[in-house]
Amino acid sequence: MGSTPLTDRARHLLAVLVRQYIETGEAVSSQVLAQRSRLGVSSATVRHVLSALEEAGYLHQPHTSAGRVPTDLGYRAFVDQLLEGRRAPRTPQALEAELRQHAGRAPLEQDLLATVAHLVTRASRNVGFTLSAHRVAVLEQIEFVPLGGPRILVVVVARGGQVAQKLVDAGEDVSREELTQAANYLNTEFAGLALDDIRAAVLERLRQERTLYDRLFARALRLANSTLEQMPEQTTFHLEGVSSLLDTDVTLDQAVPLTTLRVLIELMEEKARLIHLLNQYIDGPGLTVVIGGEHASPDLRRFSLVASTSVDGPTIRTVGVIGPTRMHYSRAIGVVDGTAQAVSRVLRETH
Numbered sequence: 001m002g003s004t005p006l007t008d009r010a011r012h013l014l015a016v017l018v019r020q021y022i023e024t025g026e027a028v029s030s031q032v033l034a035q036r037s038r039l040g041v042s043s044a045t046v047r048h049v050l051s052a053l054e055e056a057g058y059l060h061q062p063h064t065s066a067g068r069v070p071t072d073l074g075y076r077a078f079v080d081q082l083l084e085g086r087r088a089p090r091t092p093q094a095l096e097a098e099l100r101q102h103a104g105r106a107p108l109e110q111d112l113l114a115t116v117a118h119l120v121t122r123a124s125r126n127v128g129f130t131l132s133a134h135r136v137a138v139l140e141q142i143e144f145v146p147l148g149g150p151r152i153l154v155v156v157v158a159r160g161g162q163v164a165q166k167l168v169d170a171g172e173d174v175s176r177e178e179l180t181q182a183a184n185y186l187n188t189e190f191a192g193l194a195l196d197d198i199r200a201a202v203l204e205r206l207r208q209e210r211t212l213y214d215r216l217f218a219r220a221l222r223l224a225n226s227t228l229e230q231m232p233e234q235t236t237f238h239l240e241g242v243s244s245l246l247d248t249d250v251t252l253d254q255a256v257p258l259t260t261l262r263v264l265i266e267l268m269e270e271k272a273r274l275i276h277l278l279n280q281y282i283d284g285p286g287l288t289v290v291i292g293g294e295h296a297s298p299d300l301r302r303f304s305l306v307a308s309t310s311v312d313g314p315t316i317r318t319v320g321v322i323g324p325t326r327m328h329y330s331r332a333i334g335v336v337d338g339t340a341q342a343v344s345r346v347l348r349e350t351h
Contacts, residue, residue, distance in 0.1 A: 018078040027067035072292035096342045114238045121241030123335040126323030132236040133316045137195045144179035154227040166227045182220035292325045306332045308340035
């Protein structure tokens with residue numbers, strides 16, 4: 001079903017019907033469609049086209065006397081039309097200004113992404129989420145903080161705001177000045193390199209003749225080695241707006257059964273499982289739209305996903321929304337894609 005190419009008239013009528021159904025949540029009659037389409041054709045002609053669309057699987061009729069509503073295939077055809085020849089998204093200036101303001105107050109990427117999840121929820125009126133995975137952590141700065149006696153707090157900051165801390169015992173008292181010099185040495189030598197590469201380089205230098213390094217630098221290398229191995233790769237996930245699924249404007253009592261809604265909420269509470277499901281769709285940069293039955297998981301087949309993924313060096317970052325299949329796709333795509341690109345710009349400028 002749906003393999004036969006649609007005529008321009010059928011594509012237009014399908015798009016008008018989907019928009020009307022998204023707006024009202026009610027089955028669309030041929031008479032309403034004839035008026036809304038502005039094609040200057042009769043209701044009988046519209047009924048003929050709708051019958052063909054229904055036979056091809058793009059529409060279905062809830063009741064024999066009712067109008068028609070789109071199927072998942074109908075939504076797919078509609079979304080594909082939206083994406084054809086689509087221009088680059090324009091981020092609303094107010095939204096980007098809000099992102100920049102927040103980035104100035106809280107420069108850590110994970111804090112900014114929490115705000116982004118809230119912003120896309122508010123703008124799209126769906127569940128908003130952000131997902132960030134650092135494939136290779138890159139050192140931004142290392143710092144040694146004296147805690148008295150031989151105890152030292154080692155703080156490692158990776159690019160993107162990832163932080164690891166470890167309390168170590170140096171075996172002897174070390175002055176603040178010596179620790180500052182040791183940190184400066186490591187930052188000069190290794191900042192901007194991947195942590196895996198730094199681990200290998202540190203181990204190699206520790207294997208070399210100790211006479212090549214004075215006591216201060218040898219200690220710095222030992223402290224770095226004991227801390228970097230505790231710095232795991234990190235996935236950051238933020239989710240907001242579950243309450244938006246109960247918005248009466250989208251008449252979810254018609255679109256999503258309460259049992260299905262309950263399953264989705266439970267899935268959202270199991271973040272690890274949801275992250276796993278989302279990662280099945282995110283295999284590279286760009287826009288992803290998954291509609292209803294296209295989901296691999298039965299739990300999500302009454303919902304649609306719109307996500308935009310960007311790759312900034314070692315970081316894969318996704319901004320997206322989840323909502324009922326009767327989603328306002330044009331708005332969701334614009335909000336998600338525009339916000340994702342704005343996040344990349346803001347982070348590049350502030351990190």
